[in-house]
Each structure stands twice: as C-alpha cells, then as structure tokens.
Amino acid sequence: MKKFVTALSLMAISMAATADNAQITTQLKKLGATNIEVKDSPISGIKTVVTNEGVLYTTEDGKYVLQGKLFELTDKGPVDVTGKALLATLESYKNEMIVYPAKNEKHVVTVFMDITCGYCQKLHSEIKEYNDLGITIRYLAFPRGGLGTKTAKEMEAIFTAKDPAFALDEAEKGNPPKELKAVNITKKHYELGVQFGVRGTPSIVTRSGELIGGYLPPKELLSALESVK
The missing domain is CATH 3.40.30.10 (Glutaredoxin)
Known part of the structure; x- marks a missing residue:
C-alpha cells in the first residue's frame, strides 16, 4: 500500500510539472516564440525556457517572464549561467x-x-x-x-x-x-x-x-x- 501511495504521489508531481510546462509553452507561443524547451532553473519556482530567440525565465504558471542574463553570485564574482541551458x-x-x-x-x-x-x-x-x-x-x-x-x-x-x-x-x-x-x-x-x-x-x-x-x-x-x- 505504501509503495502504491508513493507511486501515485510521484505521478501527480510528474503530471503537475507537465501541466505547468504546457502552460508556459502555450503562453510563449502567443508571443511568437518557437522551438520552445522548458527546463528547471537554479531558482525555486522559476523555469528556464530555451526558445528560437534565446533563453528566458518564467514563473511556473507562465504568467510572468524575465528576459536577460542570470548570474550566480560566487566568492570569485558573478558567473553567467544562462548559456548552460544551451x-x-x-x-x-x-x-x-x-x-x-x-x-x-x-x-x-x-x-x-x-x-x-x-x-x-x-x-x-x-x-x-x-x-x-x-x-x-x-x-x-x-x-x-x-x-x-x-x-x-x-x-x-x-x-x-x-x-x-x-x-x-x-x-x-x-x-x-x-x-x-x-x-x-x-x-x-x-x-x-x-x-x-x-x-x-x-x-x-x-x-x-x-x-x-x-x-x-x-x-x-x-x-x-x-x-x-
């Protein structure tokens, strides 16, 4: 029974992620983006989205989008991590x-x-x-x-x-x-x-x-x- 409940939970998480990704894709297609690939990002609650025009960042519900470079702040200074998606x-x-x-x-x-x-x-x-x-x-x-x-x-x-x-x-x-x-x-x-x-x-x-x-x-x-x- 425990294994079954765990399996259902994992399935629900997978389906939710797919739904979120589909929503993001739909929203960006409305803006004219193509070749859309949705990935996780280093930031909780934010997705990395690779499009024909470059790399974007969106909220998981696809309501907000950020365009520009994402930097990780390290002891050696800021590191550009946007290109990692490519x-x-x-x-x-x-x-x-x-x-x-x-x-x-x-x-x-x-x-x-x-x-x-x-x-x-x-x-x-x-x-x-x-x-x-x-x-x-x-x-x-x-x-x-x-x-x-x-x-x-x-x-x-x-x-x-x-x-x-x-x-x-x-x-x-x-x-x-x-x-x-x-x-x-x-x-x-x-x-x-x-x-x-x-x-x-x-x-x-x-x-x-x-x-x-x-x-x-x-x-x-x-x-x-x-x-x-």
Whole structure:
C-alpha cells in the first residue's frame, strides 16, 4: 500500500510539472516564440525556457517572464549561467566545427565567427599563440549580415568542404571559396548564436557556457578563462 501511495504521489508531481510546462509553452507561443524547451532553473519556482530567440525565465504558471542574463553570485564574482541551458546543443554540433586543437589543452572555447570580420581575421592569425597557451579554438559560423547573404553561402562551402580548416585558412587569407552553397549547417550555427545572445563577431563561448563578446588577445583570453574556471 505504501509503495502504491508513493507511486501515485510521484505521478501527480510528474503530471503537475507537465501541466505547468504546457502552460508556459502555450503562453510563449502567443508571443511568437518557437522551438520552445522548458527546463528547471537554479531558482525555486522559476523555469528556464530555451526558445528560437534565446533563453528566458518564467514563473511556473507562465504568467510572468524575465528576459536577460542570470548570474550566480560566487566568492570569485558573478558567473553567467544562462548559456548552460544551451551547452547540450552546442556540443551536439562538435562534428560540424572547425577545430584548431592545443597539444597541451587547458581550455576549450567555441568562437562564433564571420570570415569578413576584421577581428575574426586577427584572432585567426594568432591561432598558434592561443594553442601554445593551451587554448583549443573551435569555430561555428555566424554571418553577421544574416543567412541570405553571400558570406553565409561562402561559409557553408567552407564548413562543408573536404578540408574545412584549409578552406577557412584560405578564406582568411583573402581567398574565399568560389562555389556558393545553400545554407544548412550555417543556419543551425547562426540560430544557436542568436540563442546565446551573439550580436557581433567574434563571440567566444567558454566550456561552462559563459559568453565573452569580442576579440581578446591570447594572453588576455587565457586570463579571462582562468578567472571563470
């Protein structure tokens, strides 16, 4: 009898959570959000909601919504935890990334980049210095002008080339691919960048999901990564 009562209680909790999630989804769809995924958050009574436009936070009844970054206050300072909700999706794209690995790897960062971005080109020209400091660089495509641009189609050709790293190296030297491809992988990368809150390139995502906006020289990036380690 005791086992039966426990089972009923667990079922009721599960059904309540599902009902709450359904209500949240319904409310956000009214606002035009799509690809909605409701998750728990670090705050009691608040849900994390991943949408096509980014990460939101709502009350469990879906009546109130918060938009913006969520920070955990630690002894070492505030830590951005919003990106953690997107890490599983980020890692699911690892076979589509162009990776420049460090031999003595200490850190891994994922960089949303655009081949026409001057600071992306500067970062790429210093790949060896990042690698020598133990920082592995992983690239995802983020054409700043949007998915309908020539750059987006060039980046699709680069990321789907037989040797993507070579194709990217050539593009960064001023030799972009002549063949343009319909956007597919680039679309996925771009949409994930939007969810992370990327507004420009390069944008760097740490292993913990924290977003560092803009270019940082190798030693400064290492210092930043050590500070959020």
